[in-house]
Amino acid sequence: MSFVQQKGDGTVTLTLFGWDVSVPTVLKLVGLLLLLVVPYIMGSYTYLLTTALIYVVFALGLDFVWGYGGIMSFGQAAFFGLGAYIAGKAFTEGWIPGFDIGVILLAMIVPGLFGLVLAGALFYQRMDPLNFAVLTLVLAAIGEQAATSLTGITGGSNGIVGIPNLVLGVGGMGVELGQLQYYYFALFLAVGGYLLAWRMLRSRFGTALVSIRENETKARALGYNVELYKSLAFGIGCAFAGLAGGVYATHVGFISPTVLGFVLSTQVVIWVLIGGKGTLTGAFIGPILIQLLEQELSEALLFSWQLVLALVLVVMVIALPGGLVSIYSRFKRRMRARTATNASDIEDADGVKS
Structure with missing residues (x-):
């Protein structure tokens, strides 16, 4: 063999x-x-890759919503930032002392429920998908402005500083995460998020969600509650974003209104596009690749690296509209065509199809 x-x-x-x-x-x-x-x-890249892996969780949530649910959102940073601010306030003010994982869960659950209620209210009104995407963008802009204005709660433009490292455990039995431990914790969340999304997409819920994305009218005719499925999918994506935001806050130790705004919302869309929308694997590859590119270009080109990065991303999107993961799909199609050609040649020569 x-x-x-x-x-x-x-x-x-x-x-x-x-x-x-x-x-x-x-x-x-x-x-x-x-x-x-x-x-x-590559020990010097540990901090950078930890951040990238946290962004992977964020990107997985958007890919679940957009790539598989067909729901475009330009404002996912609003939910990422909500989770970050919940974690920042909880840790600096001691909301749940001795139970840091409880804070992270809170940072995941609240944005998830908020996203679920928001999507439900809008989808059951049969809101146009484009209008929904624009509304999420407006939501991110409002969130950033609110975080800047509500200085008594959010710290305003100065943000929240001094957020302590995450402690895994309960009470006085916890272990504070150092840089290496943070990396493996982020890797655990990224892999776990990938597997959870993969499992959901292979369930009846995932099958229905993809069917709705492919043909909403037909899915509705078959008896699917389209609004419920789309609302649940959006809520799940927002929970992923909130989880990523909560861990991000404890990782960097500081958050500002930018974690809620347009720039980060745009970045996560780019990560998913570059990796490959609707693949999960692409959501894993995109943030890591782009974070590494940003690091290398910013060191080599102090003043023009953002322009060069933008040009590189544009070329990648044009050359690979299906993202990096489409490279294997192209290779597979070529192999299939070659196999078909070889079979045709054998038939022509022998008069019998092989």
């Missing part, structure tokens, strides 16, 4: 320890292995 095999549909598999494993699965395992060891190989 060959180590590398090609199936009739162009899929390439590798035989590992007696198991046939697809190339994408192998690449994911290799990527996970690299992420597990990278702090020991």
Whole structure:
């Protein structure tokens, strides 16, 4: 038996320890292995990659909403920032002393419920998708302005400073996370978020959600409660955003109104686009790649790096409209076409289809 095999549909598999494993699965395992060891190989990038992994959770939420639910949102930073401010206030004012994970859960649940109620109120009014996307953008702008104006609550433009490191445990039995521990905690959340989203998408809920994205009218005719499914999907995406925001606040130790605004909302859309919308894997790749690009370009080009980065991203979107994960899809299509051509050549030569 060959180590590398090609199936009739162009899929390439590798035989590992007696198991046939697809190339994408192998690449994911290799990527996970690299992420597990990278702090020991590139220690100076640990903080940057921790931030990137937190952004992965954020991007997974948007990809769930947009890539699979077909719900475009230009204001996901509003929910990210809400989670960040909840965590910032809770930790600096001691809302739940000795139970830091409870604070993180609160930072996840409140934005999730807020998103669910907001989406439900709008979707049940049959709001146009474009109007919904614009409204989320307005929500992010309002959130940023409110955080700047409500100085007594948010600290205004100065933000909230001195947010302590996360402590895992209960009461006095917790362990404060250092830089390395934060990295692996963020990696755990990113991988866990990926697996949770993957499982939901392969459930009846996920099947219904994709059906609604593909043809909402047909799904409604088949008896699906379209508004309920879309509202739940949006609430789940907002919960992911809030979770990411809460962990981000404790990681950087400081938050300002920008975590609620347009810039971050735009960035997460770009991360998903570059990685590959509607793939989950793309939501994992995008933030990490772009954070690394920003780091390298900002060091090499002190004043023009943002322009160069923008040009690179534009070229990537034009060259790969399906994102980086579409590279394998293109390769698979070419292999399928080559297989079909070879089969046709055999038929022509022998008079019998192979």
